[in-house]
Amino acid sequence: GNSVTQMEGPVTLSEEAFLTINCTYTATGYPSLFWYVQYPGEGLQLLLKATKADDKGSNKGFEATYRKETTSFHLEKGSVQVSDSAVYFCALSPQGAGGTSYGKLTFGQGTILTVHP
Amino acid sequence: DAGITQSPRHKVTETGTPVTLRCHQTENHRYMYWYRQDPGHGLRLIHYSYGVKDTDKGEVSDGYSVSRSKTEDFLLTLESATSSQTSVYFCAIQVRQDTEAFFGQGTRLTVV
Numbered sequence: 001g002n003s004v005t006q007m008e009g010p011v012t013l014s015e016e017a018f019l020t021i022n023c024t025y026t027a028t029g030y031p032s033l034f035w036y037v038q039y040p041g042e043g044l045q046l047l048l049k050a051t052k053a054d055d056k057g058s059n060k061g062f063e064a065t066y067r068k069e070t071t072s073f074h075l076e077k078g079s080v081q082v083s084d085s086a087v088y089f090c091a092l093s094p095q096g097a098g099g100t101s102y103g104k105l106t107f108g109q110g111t112i113l114t115v116h117p
Numbered sequence: 118d119a120g121i122t123q124s125p126r127h128k129v130t131e132t133g134t135p136v137t138l139r140c141h142q143t144e145n146h147r148y149m150y151w152y153r154q155d156p157g158h159g160l161r162l163i164h165y166s167y168g169v170k171d172t173d174k175g176e177v178s179d180g181y182s183v184s185r186s187k188t189e190d191f192l193l194t195l196e197s198a199t200s201s202q203t204s205v206y207f208c209a210i211q212v213r214q215d216t217e218a219f220f221g222q223g224t225r226l227t228v229v
Binding site for chain 2: 043045049089091101102103105106107109110
């Protein structure tokens with residue numbers, strides 16, 4: 001079946017540090033890949049997505065590249081801020097015969113990021 | 118905000134009692150989903166709906182049922198609550214299958 005594995009957390013960084021959160025996946029064909037962010041007490045928000053191999057998703061200074069050869073979709077940011085403190089989820093929606101549903105998602109376990117001033 | 122309201126936001130219930138969680142949307146979106154969030158598991162899909170009276174099971178549907186009699190409401194029922202159903206439940210809505218899913222703020226359910 002489909003699965004998503006994220007690096008173990010939590011991750012604690014100082015402001016302006018470089019961030020990498022690793023994500024690898026198992027799925028047949030060409031799934032679409034997502035990063036969601038959850039701020040304290042809130043629901044999930046889509047951060048970025050990539051729908052085909054070698055696509056780069058980007059938003060708010062975050063980036064992730066869809067790497068088919070390594071089945072990875074690592075999240076990076078060059079300089080984190082305190083306001084980036086949140087839980088980050090990697091997710092996929094599988095490629096289906098009738099197309100892709102971006103609502104039927106398989107999530108990783110989440111990575112807690114804390115950024116200190 | 119995506120116009121999603123989940124109710125109640127918090128609930129404590131006893132083992133063996135039925136519980137219904139409500140997801141209400143004001144967006145007239147066709148697609149709706151229920152997920153549960155547990156430490157170490159991320160979010161897992163319970164049930165989903167592609168329209169009124171059109172529902173199907175997700176990955177972890179045992180012990181849950183759903184109903185969608187109106188476009189705006191998607192109800193999740195725990196037929197006989199168990200401690201393993203203590204979780205945070207999220208509803209999501211989507212206008213088309215190839216568009217972003219928007220999540221509600223969640224319902225924290227504790228079964229004692």
